[in-house]
Amino acid sequence: MDPINKFTGSGLVNLLGSTRKARIMSASALFLAVCAFGAAGVAPLAPDAAELPVTSVTTDLALPSLSDQINALQQQESTEKYVHEERIRAGDTLATLMTRLGVEDDAAENFIKKDKVAKGVMQLKTGKRVQAQTDENGNLIWLRATVVDGKDIPVKNISITRNGDKFEASEVAAKLERRVEMHSRTIETTLFAATDNSNDGAKLPDSVVKQIVEMFSTNIDFRSDLKRGDNFNVVYESFYQDGEFVKAGRILAGEFTNRGVTYQSVWFEDPVSGQSGYYSVDGKALKKAFLKSPLEFSRISSGFSMRVHPISGNWKQHKGIDFAAAAGTPIRAAGDGVVDFAGMDKGGYGNLVVLKHWANYTTAYAHMSGFAPGLKKGQKVSQGDVIGYVGSTGWSTGAHLHYEFRVGGDAKDPSKLAMIQQAPLTTAEMARFKSVSGEMMHRFALLRPLGRTAAMMAAK
Numbered sequence: 001m002d003p004i005n006k007f008t009g010s011g012l013v014n015l016l017g018s019t020r021k022a023r024i025m026s027a028s029a030l031f032l033a034v035c036a037f038g039a040a041g042v043a044p045l046a047p048d049a050a051e052l053p054v055t056s057v058t059t060d061l062a063l064p065s066l067s068d069q070i071n072a073l074q075q076q077e078s079t080e081k082y083v084h085e086e087r088i089r090a091g092d093t094l095a096t097l098m099t100r101l102g103v104e105d106d107a108a109e110n111f112i113k114k115d116k117v118a119k120g121v122m123q124l125k126t127g128k129r130v131q132a133q134t135d136e137n138g139n140l141i142w143l144r145a146t147v148v149d150g151k152d153i154p155v156k157n158i159s160i161t162r163n164g165d166k167f168e169a170s171e172v173a174a175k176l177e178r179r180v181e182m183h184s185r186t187i188e189t190t191l192f193a194a195t196d197n198s199n200d201g202a203k204l205p206d207s208v209v210k211q212i213v214e215m216f217s218t219n220i221d222f223r224s225d226l227k228r229g230d231n232f233n234v235v236y237e238s239f240y241q242d243g244e245f246v247k248a249g250r251i252l253a254g255e256f257t258n259r260g261v262t263y264q265s266v267w268f269e270d271p272v273s274g275q276s277g278y279y280s281v282d283g284k285a286l287k288k289a290f291l292k293s294p295l296e297f298s299r300i301s302s303g304f305s306m307r308v309h310p311i312s313g314n315w316k317q318h319k320g321i322d323f324a325a326a327a328g329t330p331i332r333a334a335g336d337g338v339v340d341f342a343g344m345d346k347g348g349y350g351n352l353v354v355l356k357h358w359a360n361y362t363t364a365y366a367h368m369s370g371f372a373p374g375l376k377k378g379q380k381v382s383q384g385d386v387i388g389y390v391g392s393t394g395w396s397t398g399a400h401l402h403y404e405f406r407v408g409g410d411a412k413d414p415s416k417l418a419m420i421q422q423a424p425l426t427t428a429e430m431a432r433f434k435s436v437s438g439e440m441m442h443r444f445a446l447l448r449p450l451g452r453t454a455a456m457m458a459a460k
Helices: 003-007 009-039 066-078 092-098 104-116 118-123 192-196 208-215 429-447 449-459
Strands: 081-087 129-135 140-148 155-161 166-173 177-186 232-242 244-258 260-268 276-279 299-302 304-308 315-320 322-323 331-333 337-345 350-355 361-368 386-389 400-407 410-412
Touching: 081 092, 092 104, 092 118, 104 118, 104 140, 104 155, 104 166, 118 140, 118 155, 118 166, 177 192, 177 429, 192 208, 208 232, 208 244, 208 260, 232 429, 244 429, 260 429, 337 361, 350 386, 361 386
Parallel strands: none
Antiparallel strands: 081 129, 129 140, 140 155, 155 166, 177 232, 232 244, 244 260, 260 276, 299 322, 304 315, 322 400, 331 386, 337 350, 350 361, 361 400, 400 410
């Protein structure tokens, strides 16, 4: 074939075709590469919702039973329980109390009337709280109440609970929660007015006010010495049951500023020796070691002197003081001590109690009609504790107390002795006292105006 013509005809066509195919393939490869590269950063387009296939599904649904719903609701209501609280009112009977508590349960009432523990509910005092839980029909589930003594102090808690178709009653000793309260007051008119009105809205209990008077009465005459602007701080213990106030206890520390002079007192009871009493902040005992009289109200019928004995008729020394009082009058321990003797004396003293005090002091109490319950030799007593009662046993012509004060076994006239201070704290007791005293001084600092301001700023 002619070389010039080799590109003509079919050969030319084939060459052109091969060239075009190669270009098309190159272009396709380039297009695919670009698409592949772009696919990494471009999401595919979502299909048009109008083009999606549609399928209809029909299902028969069963409607819930109305009776089943009612039964379920009734079952839920049957488990509902209601707690009621009431206070005993004057003239209340068991029936009226149970009605107010929402109890409509004859079986429960019959049980309370017959059971020896449960019937304590019928003896509750006016104002006392009673709680009960019932179901929706008024059936009793449980009932709780507290029995108090003559001073309104809780003695025991009574609990009545349902156990199936029967009831059970139990009682446990009441447990009180102890709290420490602290208050500050300023005198505007009288002490009692200051204790009734305050910025903190708390009225000080009467027993605390009485203790304040007793604590500072040797330094302050509360009838004439008080001046407007005088102030006092007090820290005392109080007792609660189930969040309800029961009683105020002992003052733990007191501070009274009268006419610019401040008096302080701290209660300390040593956990090791048992020594207790009120002390100044430097540890000096404030309580006198012995009472002036073992009887609260009495008169001296015979002093410590020579006299004619009312029975023997002989002239002899009367080695004690006789206090005339009605039979049965309580006799108080003149000081802290231990019972050295309690019984019938063969020498004419009749029923006799002898107490040993610190150092070499002893006191004797004769002609008693009887002893305090449980009093026995070796028992510790505190100043003011009742140890017996006035009588006329032994060589006696009438009801009175023969009281002797002895030093080293010898009877002395207590009226001629210098006032004896309470036993001083030992070195170990003083160390423990300083810890207690330091805490109370910190409380006083918080109660004073500057201390309260600093405490509030620190709290912010």
